[in-house]
Amino acid sequence: MQQRISLITLGVDDIETMSRFYTEVFGWMPLRQSTDQIKFFQLNGVKLALFDRDALAEDADIPAEGSGFRSFSLAYNLGSKEQVDVCFEELISRGARIVKQPEMVYWGGYRGYIADPEGNLWELAWNPYLNDD
Amino acid sequence: MQQRISLITLGVDDIETMSRFYTEVFGWMPLRQSTDQIKFFQLNGVKLALFDRDALAEDADIPAEGSGFRSFSLAYNLGSKEQVDVCFEELISRGARIVKQPEMVYWGGYRGYIADPEGNLWELAWNPYLNDD
Numbered sequence: 001m002q003q004r005i006s007l008i009t010l011g012v013d014d015i016e017t018m019s020r021f022y023t024e025v026f027g028w029m030p031l032r033q034s035t036d037q038i039k040f041f042q043l044n045g046v047k048l049a050l051f052d053r054d055a056l057a058e059d060a061d062i063p064a065e066g067s068g069f070r071s072f073s074l075a076y077n078l079g080s081k082e083q084v085d086v087c088f089e090e091l092i093s094r095g096a097r098i099v100k101q102p103e104m105v106y107w108g109g110y111r112g113y114i115a116d117p118e119g120n121l122w123e124l125a126w127n128p129y130l131n132d133d
Numbered sequence: 134m135q136q137r138i139s140l141i142t143l144g145v146d147d148i149e150t151m152s153r154f155y156t157e158v159f160g161w162m163p164l165r166q167s168t169d170q171i172k173f174f175q176l177n178g179v180k181l182a183l184f185d186r187d188a189l190a191e192d193a194d195i196p197a198e199g200s201g202f203r204s205f206s207l208a209y210n211l212g213s214k215e216q217v218d219v220c221f222e223e224l225i226s227r228g229a230r231i232v233k234q235p236e237m238v239y240w241g242g243y244r245g246y247i248a249d250p251e252g253n254l255w256e257l258a259w260n261p262y263l264n265d266d
Contacts, residue, residue: 001220001224003174003177004176006208007208007263008141008205009205010204012204026134028134033262043179044136044179045179047263056205059246060206065202068196068200069186069197069199070199070203071144071145072141074138075141076137076139077140091134099194105192118204120205125140130173130180
């Protein structure tokens, strides 16, 4: 198994609202393969998909019930603390919800968190120890 | 904001067991920046991280409680149905848990699901409509 991933799929309750968030707040362009049922965004290598959460659970034949913390976060790394601040402010000004204001962290980095309309966590971070590709 | 993602972090209960799964079952090599507290795997552009789920929630200042479906899946796409079968069998033989046997899907693809030791879903898929990079 190669060290790669093709797709991250977020199970969503309201695909229209979520799709609008990723296109208008993040400013991302959906792939032409997107439909009303599924939205794809081509990222760096990996794709992000938005798909109905009940349908996603059904696809895997598992119960759709779930609540609280989803035990994952997505991160968008930037080249400096200043870039984190600028990106954070820009996303907030476009309607992203603040989860945590950027601040220095004990391990030597700098990060803040925003959430998409359904609470998926995005960390905006400067990490001097982890090269971004 | 560029169309990219730096890191997917899975909040885990048992980092040793989870780390062993990704290194021994998936056969992935952790980055040298990994510690006992956090494991990083360099994938295609994006990195996967394993980090204590309580610590992850605390980092974002959100409640750590959560149960049931986590509303996301990760996918590993392959070039053919046969490759899906081979990869699926290989992972199962190394101890991955079967969630759903591979089968044709209504949209024209072929996919199965396995889970890591803490229930995170991995779809193994052949999707003739979505090019993999």
